Amino acid sequence: MQIHLTMSFLFCLYPDKMSQRTERRGIHVDQSELLCKKGCGYYGNAAWQGLCSKCWREEYQKARQRQIQEDWALAEKLQREEEAAYVSTHSSSQTQPPHSHSQPSLATFSKFEEKKTNEKTRKVTTVKKFFSPSSRTAPKKVPSEKESEKQEKEKLQGRRESHGETLLRDLKGIFTQPWEMGSPTEALVSRLRESHEGKTPSPSITRQSSIETDRVSRDFVDFLKTLPKQAGRDVHKQSRIFMESMGNKKDLGVEELSECAQDFYQNMSDRLMNHFKGSSEKVDRVMDQVEKYIMTRLYKSVFCPETTDDEKKDLATQHRIRALHWVTIQMLCVPVDEEIPEVSDSVVKAITDIIEMDSKRVPRDKLACITSCSKHIFNAIRVTKNEPASADDFLPTLIYIVLKANPPRLQSNIQYITRFCIPSRLMTGEDGYYFTNLCCAVAFIEKLDAQSLNLSPEDFERYMSGQASPRTSDDPAAWPQTGSNINPVVSQIHQNQSILSNLEKRQQQVIEEANTLQTEIAEWQNSVAREVQEILERYPLEIKSRASAIDADNVEDDRLPPPLQPQVFAG
Template sequence: MMSQGRVPERRGIHVDQSELLCKKGCGYYGNAAWQGLCSKCWREENQRQRQRQIQEDWALAEKLQREEEEAAYASSNQGQSQTSSSQLGQSQASVPPHAPTPLGPFSKFEEKKTNEKTRKVTTVKKFFSPSSRTQAKKEGVCEEGSGVFRRESHGEAFLKDLRAIFTLNTPAEEAHEGKAPSPSMCRQWSVETERVSRDFVDFLKQLQKPGREIHKQSRAFIEAMANKKDLSADEQSECVQDFYQNMSDRLMIPFKGSSERVEVVMDHVEQYIMTRLYKSVFCPETTDDERKDLNTQNRIRALHWVTIQMLGVPLDEEIPEVSDSVVKAITDVIEMDSRRVPRDKLSCVTSCSKHIFNAIRVTKREPASADDFLPALIYVVLKANPPRLQSNIQYITRYCIPARLMTGEDGYYFTNLCCAVAFIEKLDAQSLNLSVEDFDRYMSGEGSPCGESRGIGAGSGPHADSPALAEAQRQLETLNDLTQRQEKVLSSACELQAELAEWEQSVIRQVKGILERYPLTLPPRPPQPAIDSQNTDDDNLPPPLTPQLL
């Protein structure tokens, strides 16, 4: 990056397209949330880590159980020795020397050993069992077939917690275990949920037998997830992704390997599943997504002074079509938060990106390049400051069908959005070709590029570095001109009204004067002759007929 002379075109904002791909070289798009891996490689790596963690937890549980058994055995053995010694002294004092030693206390050794063995170690349990799990809080279990209530040991409770975390029961299994249905399943659905459910059922009716099985499995999964609210966000994501994979594999058989038909069905399944689960899985309390949202919003607010020239964005907002495309892109990225389905949120990102490409194409009068797209996307995100941006990105990452994020234009645009957010978080003076002092002053609000540009020559103008402010200034000037013209029109209208009133009075005066000067006198009208007075042939006419009575 040049520090002297001419400012470089991209000003430090450049991402090689190879950096958008998975770090393991599989050819799919990577994601910053997955440490640069694609969803497939990330799941494989995550599953390996989870398997190692499970093995370590099982080994720890078994170790704790063995230590507890040894401690219980030692405690019981010590208590048995003391009891035997005291009772032996008493028996020796009361029993003849040749009498046999009593074995009564030893017969209770197994009972005491069992009681001590099954004692719960609450202090250690707090370190390994989340307090929210109801299974970990149970005081004991009822032994099957015996009807005897006993207290479960720490090792057994810990193993039970592990099974609860990594085992997803179906509704039939939960009903067999005597679990009550989740209260959340009985809540009143929203209008959107009812519409999506109705559309899902109508779509499945066309598939007949496969449709019934899909509906059954989807409802079972939703009910199972409603009873697994204590899972973390990563565990919930793993359950959803496993359901997608299993459902997709099952659909290959009735659809005879047609990936296009399976993709259409999976789109409807995703819409139905995620609409029903949206409130419980979007920005859950177990994550720090809300804190990240606030940090990102505050960061973008602090960068409100960043201009197009600083980012090297090839956009000319003075062109109406470009300005409209930028506004539409900002609207799309803001609208992403109002959607529930990951696919719909992803479509907002795609629509926003296409508007950006159109704005670049109109400005440069040539097809836009990928190197111009990322700075423009950063500029749009800075101007939009989308609500809950981090939560929406995490939601798409966790619950979208993996194929959309790995390939295609949706995956490409979403990967660029993640890069844009990561760049905004790490934006510094060098990226904007500014000095550290100026960058810190702008961030603290002590100065702004627009304010300092007022001291530059008149050719640059006070708003040369800010097209938005320059456009606002032009609009204000136009408004002032329209105001002046309106005032002139109103003044002319008032003058015209006064002139018309004066002209009306002058006409009335002139008419009166003429009438006074030349009074109007009308001569008497001559008598009107009879109608047939000029007819000379009346005498030759026959007499008129007279009516006769018969």
Template sequence: MYSFGVSGVQRRMNSRTERRGIYVDQAALLCNKGCGYYGNLAWGGLCSRCWRDENHKARDKQIEEDHELAKRLQKEEEAAYAGSNQGAHSGNSSVRQSKPEEKRNGQKSHAVPSGKKFFTTLAKTTLGRDVNVPSQPPPTTSINQQPVAESDQAARQFIDFLKTLQRPGRDIFKQCHTFCHSLTYKKDLGAEDLSESVQDFYQNLSERLHNLYKGSPERVEVIMDEVEKYITLRLYEQAFCPESADDEVKDLAIQKRIRALHWVTVQMLGAPVKEEIPAVSDSLDRAITDIIEMDSKRVPRDKLAYVTRCSKHIFNAIKKSKREAASADDFLPVLIYVVLRANPPRLQSNIQYITRFCNPRRLMSGEDGYYFTNLCCAIAFIEKLDAQSLNLSTEEFELYMSDQLSPDRPQARGVSYPSSSSSRSGPRADRSENDLIDWGDGVEAPVQDVLEGLNLKDSCAPSTSAIDSDNVDSEGLPPPLQPQVFAG
């Protein structure tokens, strides 16, 4: 999704005459469909609602095509079977089939599958609407005790909260418990299918709650927050960084990328913060701590809360640096700098987990959605960061990436700057060199006169002496152990 946002950033940076920095149009953060909600990288630049509509259309089309294919295959199989029976009866020596043979052929004809029934069942299972609980006990899994205790505590808190709703609360708990229990039998469910099931459940329950509590959307959102907490804590081991997804591979890739960019400074990003001010440095440290702490939480809403806290510390650092209110254009470069300094653990896994299992309304609007969208944009920028993004030449960028050059070590041994760099500092460097030569010529003559007046020629003559020359006992030692004469 954020390719358009990053390209917008690049276009703004191409004109070197403008003020330096990283910017993104706020419109580029919104859904591609123009619905007014925030888009998301995992949904191809669409908001949750538009993505679900597009995805359901694609699924319905695929199911319809599967139905047509199943019908065609069934007709072909029935025609082939009828042809084989007709050939057998038309022979001169046709033998009446025995009852066991007739029974087998009847079973074979009956075994032709019904395409409509099969794919309807498949669609329900895939979309997560098949929530019938099996009669057998749930499979045992080897998980540590901390998630179990946290899940049990969440269940008790969820029940205590729903008690205040009386009868609707009992119905909500029954639906949530049944849904989570059904998913424990679907261990082979892919990450996207599991996300689709959870999002379907959110949408269906939210629609029922809006019908129940008409005119009170705030109360519905409070209930949905508690529902999200209960479901995600129950499904955390299955939902976070699932084996069916490549989240771990993406984690390692972005971690390696951030390590390679350890040399990027505030000045290169054009970030309007002054780290030498103690209050600014403290705010940046708090922002770094918050973005790292995001990984310690298990509920998507709590992870988003740390993203929001991190962002507010960044705005505070900008305000203290500029001594005026921070703008949206100032925010993104500093956020990129904070992510580069923090290198948060399991960054992509956390982003994907929030995207898949968070209440979609929280990502579509509000300050949580805005800050999360900017974080995704910052990660996309880091992945595509190049020399042009930092107003560097290609040669300088490659030297920085290979650790031959760093901001603390301006020039490595045997490395020469490009002509553009030397031309920028040429006049000042030449003037400093001439001043140094003039100073040396003015000092050399007085120093020479002082040395001649001291008459140090005789006193400076070196004297030769042998170390341990008074040690007579060493004469009997074998050659390797005899003291060596040192003239110093």
């Protein structure tokens, strides 16, 4: 299977392969070129430098380990330099002649030496902790005797509760605000401290849960009740631990949070494999619910965070699509005829689906919108060509849909799916295929140039600046011929006037045909009435008298003898 990609996008992803092919506009790219560059068989992604999520994580972790080793070596080097400087300073101080007050000076120097040693040790330890991977996890607190007794009581109480009651109690603990769990004094002190330090509660853990979050939490608890007891407890426990750990890691970057989420998905999947004895269907069903639960709660803190440039990319992509409003179906070679009602409906539904993607919170739901949009595109192509749609026409049509829709926060949604979706969805299946094509479409739009559309650089610049607009090939007279610098607003007015004129002609034709039909119906009624009248005149209706009895005309019937009566003779 092959995909049509234009020159700009291919230069973006495959510069080595495209350097020798610059004369053709339409390029056929094998399906293998959409897959991971490492040859693992999964779909690649431009955000991962052409790798799949699995290979990208491996490369990222290797680079991270190299960086940690380099930072560790730098820290040891700084430590050795400080030790050498300290030794040289100490040796030079010992060579100085003694003074009269030797004891106080030695005591003072000893205090200074101890202070410097402690400070040096603290700095080196801080540097080592900063570059150590284990420093990101919060230290565990040693429980006191009262806390240990309290935990034991809670364990005993939990054993008496049913499985569903335990889950509800734990979820209530998650959604309860910190100041609601302590005394009124502690609540007041906590609020004053937060207002003084300018901190706000974490939006994913301590914020007021929305209606959707409450509904998802209830659905998650109801779903866990359907699982085996041990599996349900394990899923709930691991989900709660992950949510709490993400709340403690709010100062980390979004890429590191993404790594934590991917590690959680992998560990949870391995645990479920043990619970369900390798049943991948059951594991996928549970993982869908786990992803829905945790990502609904973490959505506001990990979608388009302030620490990234996702919002800047969104604005750049939105401005770029607005500047390309003049691109037509003919320029992209899109095999879609919007004059057909069914095709027009499919195009509208595809645009609606790609726009609706921004309203979803769960990565799986966003992928479902992309898949639904793609299926409507295939249907529009099939109806237009009266044959099964091929993948060769899919990508240009998807580009056209994206240009018409201009989806909100497109880059943020793509990055969110890339970072926090379950990896298997992006690596295989139709969701992964359609998502890869969407990334290709966005990359094409970003790199689109005059050569991609078979235009001269001068015309391309005029169209981009709004000085001129291309005319549609199906109606050359729809645009005014007043020169090269045509106001696009005036051109659009002329085109609308032409469309209205055609509609008026068609309406007049319909009215004339309706009047003709009405006249024909009246004439037909008159002709039928005349024919009926002629038949009645030709064959008049004769009404015959009613048949009478045989002796009805006999006047003297009273003189007749009575009728014979049957007689019975005794044998």
